[in-house]
Structure formats: C-alpha cells, structure tokens
Amino acid sequence: MKKDYEHIKVIGFDADDTLWVNETYFRDAELEFAKLLSSYETANKIDQELFKMEMKNLSLYGYGIKGFVLSMVEMAIELSDHTISVDTVSRILDLGKNMLNKPVELLDGVEDILKTLSKTHRLILVTKGDLLDQERKLEKSDLTSYFHHIEVLSDKQPANYSKLLDHLDIKPAEFLMVGNSLKSDILPIVQIGAKAIHVPFHTTWLHEQVHENQTKRSDYKTISSLTELKDVLG
Structure with a gap:
C-alpha cells in the first residue's frame, strides 16, 4: 500500500x-432554530425547509455560517408569513454569532x-x-x-x-x-x-x-x- x-x-x-469540529455546531444551531419556530411548524418540516432555503441561496451567499444565518432569517420570515418578531430574529442572529465564536x-x-x-x-x-x-x-x-x-x-x-x-x-x-x-x-x-x-x-x-x-x-x-x-x- x-x-x-x-x-x-x-x-x-x-x-x-x-x-x-464544524458540522456539529450547524446541527446544534438547527435544533435551536427549530425550537424558536416551533409555533409555526414541526421540527422535521423546519429542517427540510431550511435546507431548501440554503440550497436556493448557495449561489448568492456561498458556504459558511453567514450564509446559513441569512437563510435561517429568510426561512423564519417565510414560515411566519412575515410576522416573526424582532426578538426572534435577534435570537437567530445570536445563534450565528455563537457559532462564529466557538473555540x-x-x-x-x-x-x-x-x-x-x-x-x-x-x-x-x-x-x-x-x-x-x-x-x-x-x-x-x-x-x-x-x-x-x-x-x-x-x-x-x-x-x-x-x-x-x-x-x-x-x-x-x-x-x-x-x-x-x-x-x-x-x-x-x-x-x-x-x-x-x-x-x-x-x-x-x-x-x-x-x-x-x-x-x-x-x-x-x-x-x-x-x-x-x-x-x-x-
């Protein structure tokens, strides 16, 4: 050999x-994201729709945490029919910041x-x-x-x-x-x-x-x- x-x-x-380690942090963030939007959809559906959004935005944002966060925000707006609270959007942004600051x-x-x-x-x-x-x-x-x-x-x-x-x-x-x-x-x-x-x-x-x-x-x-x-x- x-x-x-x-x-x-x-x-x-x-x-x-x-x-x-990298992907583990994305999975953790997805779980938290699903909890934030649990009043709008099931966790499984949120996960599926977020992936679709990521794929739609991939050519615009490329790979990485920033594009992932933007897709989460857009997904939250869409799932909530534009009624998502500013507080929830802020918490989504915090998910991204926490990922960026991981050791x-x-x-x-x-x-x-x-x-x-x-x-x-x-x-x-x-x-x-x-x-x-x-x-x-x-x-x-x-x-x-x-x-x-x-x-x-x-x-x-x-x-x-x-x-x-x-x-x-x-x-x-x-x-x-x-x-x-x-x-x-x-x-x-x-x-x-x-x-x-x-x-x-x-x-x-x-x-x-x-x-x-x-x-x-x-x-x-x-x-x-x-x-x-x-x-x-x-």
Whole structure:
C-alpha cells in the first residue's frame, strides 16, 4: 500500500471536520432554530425547509455560517408569513454569532500528524467557505506553521483543484488530498488524477452526501482516523 503513495510530494488537508469540529455546531444551531419556530411548524418540516432555503441561496451567499444565518432569517420570515418578531430574529442572529465564536476543537491526533508529515512532505490547507471565518479558525487552531500554502475556495470542483495545482506548480500524480467529504475532498481529486484519502466524520451535511453509485469506480482509500496516515504513507 505504501508504494501507492511513494511519489506524493504535496499533501492537501481539508479543514472543517477533517482537522477540527464544524458540522456539529450547524446541527446544534438547527435544533435551536427549530425550537424558536416551533409555533409555526414541526421540527422535521423546519429542517427540510431550511435546507431548501440554503440550497436556493448557495449561489448568492456561498458556504459558511453567514450564509446559513441569512437563510435561517429568510426561512423564519417565510414560515411566519412575515410576522416573526424582532426578538426572534435577534435570537437567530445570536445563534450565528455563537457559532462564529466557538473555540476550535481539534480532532484526535491532528497536530501530531501534521508535525510528522510536515518533515517529509509539503503540506497545504485546502478548504472552502467564508474567508474571514476560516482565517479566524485557522488562527485559533495554532496550526498555521505546518502549511506552506492556505487556500479558501468558493467551491471544490475538479476545475477549482486543477487551477490551484497549476498555480502552485504541483503535478496531480504528486498530490494527495485528505478530507472528510466524498463530494468535495475526494471525488473531484480522483477525477483530476490525484490521490485521495477519505476520513469520515460522524455527521455529514446533506448537501455533501453522495450516492453509493457515485463512488463505485473511484480509486481512493478510507481510514477511520488521521492517526492512520502515518502507517498508510510509511
């Protein structure tokens, strides 16, 4: 197995739910949002409608907490037929502020694996979302020194990755991407001829989930924890 990665010179790491906890905070906020609007709809219906709103707004706001909050506010206005109170809107905004102010909780073994691999490989951080929020989390994480380059993409499609690798003069055959999302971190990388290692997180946003048929012909490896990277790469 180690020979599969002997030509790898650069390793890219996703950030959210690969290096630190992220999606859990969104799930918690959704539960609180449903409680705030419980007089208008069931929790399940609110969750479904909020996701639809997020998808409708994705091209306008992009990924991240700020777009999520704006979608919650718009959803509250719509569900309440424009009768939502200013106090409730304020509490929705507070949900977002609380998310933005969360401490960065590193996943098990993250700093140890980055410290080890940075001695043998060039490491880059490749994430997506709101630039200011991602920069804030990276600063709080104290992981900046391990990365030669940090890139916050608006999306993670094959074209985005190809453009990044070209810009950094990295050959796909020499690049490995490590991340928790099959849709964003793994499948696009395989499509451009690079290597990918999937490290699942315990919860995945519906938008990031893929059907089993989409992965059948994709060549990538799955590990249960970043700590396994040392053995995989040798």
